[in-house]
Amino acid sequence: MSAERGAKKVRNRFLTVLAIISFAVFLQQAPNLLDGYKIRIMNMIAINAILGLSLNLIYGMAGMFSLGHAGFMAVGAYVSALLILTPAQKTAMWILDPIAPWLLGVHAPFLISILAAGLAAAFFGWLISMPVLRLGGDYLGIATLGFSEILRILITNLTPITNGPLGLKGIPAHTNLRVSYGILLVTLFCTVRLMKSNFGNVIKAVRDDETAARTMGINTFQTRVLAFTIGCFGAGVGGALMGNIITTIDPRMFTINQTYNTLMIVVIGGLGSITGSVVGSVLVTVMLEWLRFVENPIMIGSTQLFLSGKPGMRMVIFSLLLIGVIIFRREGVMGMKEFSWDRLFSFFSRQRGDAA
Amino acid sequence: MSGPALSLRGLVLRFGGLLAVNDLTMEVPRGGIVGLIGPNGAGKTSVFNVVTGFYKPASGYVEFSPQEGPARKITGLPPHEICRAGLARTFQNIRLFGNATAVENVMAGAYVREKSRWWMNILPLFPSAMREEREIRESAAAMLERLGLEKYMDAAASSLPYGAQRRLEIARALSTKPSFLLLDEPAAGMNPQESAELLTFIRNLRDEFSLSILLIEHDMKVVMGVCEHIWVLDQGSLIANGKPDEIKKDPRVIEAYLGKEAANA
Known part of the structure; x- marks a missing residue:
């Protein structure tokens, strides 16, 4: 029994390493196989997965309904961009107000800027969590939404630091497949390790029954603050990566819509499932791009298909799909479960058994 | 060691105009299995919630002496600190x-x-x-x-x-390494055979994990079978305490549970 389990463990680990290596080889070859548009989508999948994982930690694992993700992404994107831009670029860009002198000379390499972006977002997350995490449920959602809007309006108006509504342009496109998937891998690894440790049990305990958790000696407030702060770190990293791929950021990028996108990924993938967030990211990112075809006129013979070619149509269809998911599979694609090789094999053997 | 494991002194708990616990003084000896009984709404679970730090009493205090170290006041501590001090509990409606x-x-x-x-x-x-x-x-x-x-x-x-x-909840409580266990209606929803097994189970727990146990229970067979001492609450006030045999005969207890006529009969 235990020998069999040990053998399975070795097999599973081998398969995981094999999958990662073959995916890495694929990424290495991707620039030759795919066009720029597809590579952009591949990058967005990784970034959205990082964002999804971080929101999943807050909402799915720790049970805190947060609508503030866009705000923390904005903090990350701006911190990273301000660190990467050269003094020459900065002086040229600030035309409404001169740039704050201390900011002009601040400079850091790309990876350091990503780390700083995460830390800055985590700091803001920690700051807001102190008063706000005393709330629960919908109230927490409203409070975080409000805070996210405050951050966005601050960014719009703190012209000497953020260049205000004009945003920042000419950020070098540092984010490539290697970087985005590398950081996704690190994020995945840390999330899995965290949730597998006893502290992961504690986070889930706080979500399932806060009263019981407190009785079991768990400082639930501290636990929630910690989970929220770690989640905000991920939001900052995701925002920074996004800024470095789009190369232009402005406050309008980080409205509530950005939060909804991430929320959709988490809900479709499955609240509380790590692999679910990755699956959700693939589905949502690909669907949002793929559905663009309905915004072009679709001709059937010589007549245009009803309602096709209207801008915004893909969001209508996407929303309908989302409603479908909520009605027919409320727990999302993965539910609270995780992908595992054992599950995959037993699924296939069942299929074969049915066929026989 | 001497002195009780847990003592409540002059505990008063109010919910607005309602006096939930009225000047309650009681104690649980170290290593004892003690019952807290009373009709529905007597304030038993409120007492548990005061002891575990969920309610703050209007006056009075709770003193806990852990296995090692001196007795300390635990009133005013947050629930997780109280658990750290060595008190664990289960819930009436399994949580x-x-x-x-x-x-x-x-x-x-x-x-x-x-x-x-x-x-x-x-x-x-x-x-x-x-x-x-x-x-x-x-x-x-x-x-x-x-x-x-x-x-x-x-x-x-x-x-x-x-x-x-129910047993998993007890396992979880024991894993916090307590020296004191509060059980809120451990026999609720159990059939007669299961509650009979519960008696030995509770005693074994006490001996094996060197616990002191305070339990709330409605099943009189369980209460009388396992408790060494019983405290009876009615409408927030203590109306009797003593050994199971004394409690069984106490007219005030019978009156509280069954009404005046039964007590006089």
């Missing part, structure tokens, strides 16, 4: 971490005694933290086995049969 497995429930209970910090287990760099995680998992498994729950090890807690959920 497990429903989405987690049985073993995860017990492990979460052991977190209060865990020395390694949360970030130590992200990278496998801290041998002491890794060892501690492994020990926690092993002792959680042993605890489940001890309470006869080994076959539910990896099952979601909410999917367990009712009796197993």
Whole structure:
């Protein structure tokens, strides 16, 4: 029994390493196989997965309904961009107000800027969590939404630091497949390790029954603050990566819509499932791009298909799909479960058994 | 050691105009199994909630003396500090971490005694933290086995049969390494055979984990069978206390439970 389990463990680990290596080889070859548009989508999948994982930690694992993700992404994107831009670029860009002198000379390499972006977002997350995490449920959602809007309006108006509504342009496109998937891998690894440790049990305990958790000696407030702060770190990293791929950021990028996108990924993938967030990211990112075809006129013979070619149509269809998911599979694609090789094999053997 | 494990002194608890607990003074000796009984709404669970730190009493205090060290006032401490001091409890309406497995429930209970910090287990760099995680998992498994729950090890807690959920809640409470256990209606929803087994189960727990136990119970067979001393509450006030035999005959207790006529009969 235990020998069999040990053998399975070795097999599973081998398969995981094999999958990662073959995916890495694929990424290495991707620039030759795919066009720029597809590579952009591949990058967005990784970034959205990082964002999804971080929101999943807050909402799915720790049970805190947060609508503030866009705000923390904005903090990350701006911190990273301000660190990467050269003094020459900065002086040229600030035309409404001169740039704050201390900011002009601040400079850091790309990876350091990503780390700083995460830390800055985590700091803001920690700051807001102190008063706000005393709330629960919908109230927490409203409070975080409000805070996210405050951050966005601050960014719009703190012209000497953020260049205000004009945003920042000419950020070098540092984010490539290697970087985005590398950081996704690190994020995945840390999330899995965290949730597998006893502290992961504690986070889930706080979500399932806060009263019981407190009785079991768990400082639930501290636990929630910690989970929220770690989640905000991920939001900052995701925002920074996004800024470095789009190369232009402005406050309008980080409205509530950005939060909804991430929320959709988490809900479709499955609240509380790590692999679910990755699956959700693939589905949502690909669907949002793929559905663009309905915004072009679709001709059937010589007549245009009803309602096709209207801008915004893909969001209508996407929303309908989302409603479908909520009605027919409320727990999302993965539910609270995780992908595992054992599950995959037993699924296939069942299929074969049915066929026989 | 001398002195009671837990003593309540002049405890008063108000909810607005309602006097839930009225000047309650009682104690539980070390190593004792003590019952707290009374009709519905007498304030028994409120007493538990004061002891475990969920309610702040209007006046009076609770004093707890742990296995080692001097007695200390625990009134005013937050619930997780009280658990750390060595008090654990179960709930009347079972409160497990429903989405987690049985073993995860017990492990979460052991977190209060865990020395390694949360970030130590992200990278496998801290041998002491890794060892501690492994020990926690092993002792959680042993605890489940001890309470006869080994076959539910990896099952979601909410999917367990009712009796197993009750025992899992006790397993989780024990994994916080308490010296005092508060059981809120442990026999609720059990059939006569199960509650008969509960008697020996509670006694064995006390001996094996050197606990003092205070329990709320409505099942008189259980109360009379297991408790060495009984305190009776009615409408927030103490109306009697004594050995089970004395309580059984006490006219005030009979009146509180069955009404005046029964007491006079």
